[in-house]
């Protein structure tokens with residue numbers, strides 16, 4: 001690991017002030033950043049430790065929603081009674097991620113902004129446009145089994161690895177940010193960018209911006225599920241995952257949300273499938289059509305053609321179970 005400067009910020013204003021002076025890496029739980037620094041994939045010159053900032057509360061919002069502090073631990077959020085009762089899809093997604101030890105350390109903000117697990121990104125000897133722009137993408141034509149089938153580009157086929165983000169996308173969560181230019185909020189589905197020809201730019205975050213919290217809007221009673229398929233039963237990233245929320249009234253679907261993980265560079269909302277479901281009869285024919293619609297435009301690579309079929313089956317099966 002290379003030498004770097006380290007400062008522990010006591011207040012949000014101090015953290016932002018330090019970032020305004022020049023590039024910094026914010027350190028939250030450190031479960032991703034420290035690995036990346038150890039492997040020299042990331043070489044920040046200054047690290048600002050934000051882990052002691054007062055951003056770890058889970059609070060009710062006046063509109064009936066819930067605010068998750070950026071430093072709330074994944075384990076804490078998953079165990080929160082309000083999350084379990086009102087947003088069970090989120091609790092389930094969190095509990096499918098990593099391991100108990102990691103979830104005790106990992107934070108909401110860090111989970112949102114964790115980097116891809118693409119092996120070529122971590123391999124300093126491999127060409128990777130995300131790590132070293134302009135060098136190429138060795139994943140294309142390489143071992144691409146875990147890579148993207150939707151939203152990828154000629155420059156990058158890496159997937160976003162988070163489980164939590166898939167549930168947040170289905171729940172229409174909003175990410176609250178503060179930075180040298182002030183405060184703003186971004187829908188979680190707009191936070192991560194598709195790679196295009198600049199895969200090194202992964203989010204809409206501006207220089208020095210800090211995630212302060214994530215807001216969950218109030219949700220009508222809907223049945224929900226998070227289903228994750230992976231190579232091992234635990235401690236593995238998703239090959240394909242799906243967060244589904246559905247409400248059925250007298251045999252008609254009145255609300256539907258579908259987000260996919262493990263298939264794209266960002267949590268992937270299946271908007272067209274949701275539209276197809278809304279107002280339709282809650283039957284196997286509709287579910288099959290929605291599952292087809294969710295992967296329209298998929299472009300499998302050499303070794304990951306199975307992901308499209310897996311996504312279809314997961315969606316169909318989950319809808320049948322929930323309705």
Ligand SMILES: Cc1cc2nc3c(=O)[nH]c(=O)nc-3n(C[C@H](O)[C@H](O)[C@H](O)COP(=O)(O)OP(=O)(O)OC[C@H]3O[C@@H](n4cnc5c(N)ncnc54)[C@H](O)[C@@H]3O)c2cc1C
Pocket residue numbers: 025026027028029030031032033034050070071096097098099102105106107108109110111112113114115161162163164209210211212235236237238
């Ligand atoms: C072995 C292993 C298995 C894992 N398996 C899974 C899995 O199955 N599913 C899953 O979803 N995740 C998994 N993870 C990833 C884990 O969830 C993330 O490492 C964790 O969520 C990151 O949170 P952190 O607080 O430790 O972030 P850090 O490592 O501290 O930070 C990660 C990134 O976010 C930035 N950052 C952090 N907080 C903020 C903030 N508030 N504002 C702005 N920037 C910020 C940091 O600068 C850094 O770039 C796994 C990790 C490991 C090591």
